[in-house]
Amino acid sequence: MTLAIDVQRLTRRFGAFVAVDAISVQVKTGEVFGFLGANGAGKTTAIKMLIGLLEPTEGSAQVAGYDVRTQSEEVRRRIGYMSQRFSLYDDLTVRENIQLYGGIYGLTDDEISTRGAELVGGLHLDGAHDALVGTLPLGWKQKLAFSVALLHRPLVVFLDEPTGGVDPVTRRQFWEMIYAAAARGTTVFVTTHYMDEAEYCDRLSIMVDGRIAAMGTPAELKAEFGAPTIDEVFVRLARPAAMAGGV
Amino acid sequence: MSDTGPVVLHEVRKTFGATVALESVSLTVRPGELFGLVGPDGGGKTTLFRILATLLVPDSGTATVLGRDVVRDLWDIRSRVGYMPGRFSLYPDLSVEENLRFFASVFGTSLERGYDLIKPIYQQIEPFRDRRAGQLSGGMKQKLALSCALVHRPDLLLLDEPTTGVDAVSRREFWDLLDTLQASGLTIVVSTPYMDEADRCDRVALMQQGRVLAIDAPSAIGALFPRPLFAVRGRPRTALLDALRALPTAASVHPFGEAFHYSDTRTALAPAQIAQDVLDALRARNLDGVDVTTIAPGIEDAFMALMGDAPGVPVGVPA
Numbered sequence: 262m263t264l265a266i267d268v269q270r271l272t273r274r275f276g277a278f279v280a281v282d283a284i285s286v287q288v289k290t291g292e293v294f295g296f297l298g299a300n301g302a303g304k305t306t307a308i309k310m311l312i313g314l315l316e317p318t319e320g321s322a323q324v325a326g327y328d329v330r331t332q333s334e335e336v337r338r339r340i341g342y343m344s345q346r347f348s349l350y351d352d353l354t355v356r357e358n359i360q361l362y363g364g365i366y367g368l369t370d371d372e373i374s375t376r377g378a379e380l381v382g383g384l385h386l387d388g389a390h391d392a393l394v395g396t397l398p399l400g401w402k403q404k405l406a407f408s409v410a411l412l413h414r415p416l417v418v419f420l421d422e423p424t425g426g427v428d429p430v431t432r433r434q435f436w437e438m439i440y441a442a443a444a445r446g447t448t449v450f451v452t453t454h455y456m457d458e459a460e461y462c463d464r465l466s467i468m469v470d471g472r473i474a475a476m477g478t479p480a481e482l483k484a485e486f487g488a489p490t491i492d493e494v495f496v497r498l499a500r501p502a503a504m505a506g507g508v
Numbered sequence: 509m510s511d512t513g514p515v516v517l518h519e520v521r522k523t524f525g526a527t528v529a530l531e532s533v534s535l536t537v538r539p540g541e542l543f544g545l546v547g548p549d550g551g552g553k554t555t556l557f558r559i560l561a562t563l564l565v566p567d568s569g570t571a572t573v574l575g576r577d578v579v580r581d582l583w584d585i586r587s588r589v590g591y592m593p594g595r596f597s598l599y600p601d602l603s604v605e606e607n608l609r610f611f612a613s614v615f616g617t618s619l620e621r622g623y624d625l626i627k628p629i630y631q632q633i634e635p636f637r638d639r640r641a642g643q644l645s646g647g648m649k650q651k652l653a654l655s656c657a658l659v660h661r662p663d664l665l666l667l668d669e670p671t672t673g674v675d676a677v678s679r680r681e682f683w684d685l686l687d688t689l690q691a692s693g694l695t696i697v698v699s700t701p702y703m704d705e706a707d708r709c710d711r712v713a714l715m716q717q718g719r720v721l722a723i724d725a726p727s728a729i730g731a732l733f734p735r736p737l738f739a740v741r742g743r744p745r746t747a748l749l750d751a752l753r754a755l756p757t758a759a760s761v762h763p764f765g766e767a768f769h770y771s772d773t774r775t776a777l778a779p780a781q782i783a784q785d786v787l788d789a790l791r792a793r794n795l796d797g798v799d800v801t802t803i804a805p806g807i808e809d810a811f812m813a814l815m816g817d818a819p820g821v822p823v824g825v826p827a
Contacts, residue, residue, distance in 0.1 A: 298675070299675040299678065300647060300674060300678060302675075345673070398549075399548070422673065425673055426549035426701045427701075428547070429703060429808050430812050430815065440746060454675055456765075457764060480766075490765060495677070496676060496680065499676070499677040
């Protein structure tokens with residue numbers, strides 16, 4: 262068993278505030294891992310450390326086999342990242358966005374044109390090659406952004422609320438793309454506020470106040486908390502914290 | 509009947525260049541109602557709110573708010589409506605209290621006169637009253653924005669996606685707050701992309717690509733789903749999904765949490781018979797723990813059926 266992500270007691274402090282408090286997570290290659298938590302629980306801070314954008318205060322994290330602290334360049338070359346709002350350039354066409362990101366990730370012109378054609382064909386976007394990305398409906402934008410995040414064939418892809426505001430049919434198509442990527446061996450690390458999507462993950466963790474309060478398969482977590490849905494598990498774990506923190 | 513009510517829209521259309529944001533939308537909100545506009549981004553919800561808040565003029569059709577015309581009587585409307593836009597729109601360099609006092613003074617009132625109405629919300633952020641609004645957490649910003657929209661005691665509250673990007677727990681708390689406000693007699697129109705939140709409204713309009721797909725009580729919306737519906741469980745999930753889609757009589761198959769929702773083209777057949785047929789077909793595929801149960805369709809099931817299971821297709825793309 263190889264680990265795509267190996268996090269040991271990872272910690273980040275901002276002054277006296279402990280945003281991420283000694284979390285440990287192992288994600289296997291090809292797994293779809295759901296990283297859940299309330300707003301302000303520390304998810305974004307943790308992800309920033311995992312993609313090499315923020316230095317940990319303590320602890321260690323290896324992503325795609327490299328240390329995020331000492332080998333962040335190597336990490337970044339092997340991962341993809343997609344955020345909810347900003348991933349592609351609205352003022353560039355579909356083709357131009359692919360060329361831009363292909364170039365940034367050091368693909369050759371041949372690779373860009375072959376993989377770009379595959380990508381656009383796979384999304385049935387052939388007719389929209391020269392459309393400005395800003396004119397695409399949100400769901401298509403997000404599917405395109407995900408495909409672009411996979412263009413350099415990363416070992417691990419981080420998706421930060423990829424389906425927020427997306428219609429229910431496209432949201433489900435997006436998850437089929439996630440499954441397909443995982444089936445090809447890409448490890449998927451995803452956050453979401455849709456609790457039904459949490460059920461689609463192989464395993465998930467729930468962060469509360471900087472710590473990981475629960476981790477397991479959806480079935481394990483529901484059994485552990487005697488709850489019918491992950492939504493219920495989430496509410497039970499996160500509600501006391503939300504009340505106390507006043508966020 | 510259709511020309512009374514706090515909000516009345518009649519065949520409202522709004523375009524931006526070649527984009528049709530609203531396509532002949534008609535709806536009526538009743539006094540004291542908690543009315544939801546439910547649908548994904550690009551549905552037209554924000555355009556509709558901007559028309560109701562008198563910030564946009566419709567291309568055609570009529571809209572009245574609290575009995576006044578949104579084009580002719582905009583100043584009357586503005587003083588009686590509280591509007592919370594989707595994007596944070598307070599002054600980040602002013603403190604919490606300064607923002608509130610500013611909005612109160614713009615509407616010719618004071619924080620003190622509006623205090624009892626906003627108290628249940630404002631109390632939660634009052635300990636931070638000297639903090640700059642730009643430095644608040646997301647949840648606190650939301651509460652401040654709601655307080656500012658309420659401080660002049662409006663008769664109608666317009667909330668554009670107040671819970672987008674908000675976690676499941678905070679979302680529940682926000683809807684509890686809306687219940688409290690509604691109990692004080694306020695009419696509330698609120699939009700959301702989360703289908704499960706529709707259940708918290710008295711009535712909802714489902715919106716998709718500028719059109720209203722349906723308007724009804726949440727409990728009645730599910731009944732618009734045109735066929736018997738089944739929840740199917742089993743492992744492994746991907747094999748189960750493939751097997752369901754491969755059934756020659758499959759009408760729709762969608763993942764729903766840990767289950768798949770399945771409907772069948774043989775609508776004349778008894779649901780129990782369909783369930784048995786599907787079960788037999790799946791058992792022949794070596795799937796574990798297969799279970800097929802008849803269920804009542806929910807809002808998301810109805811929404812997907814009403815949108816024709818076909819999401820928006822970009823221009824120039826063959827459907």
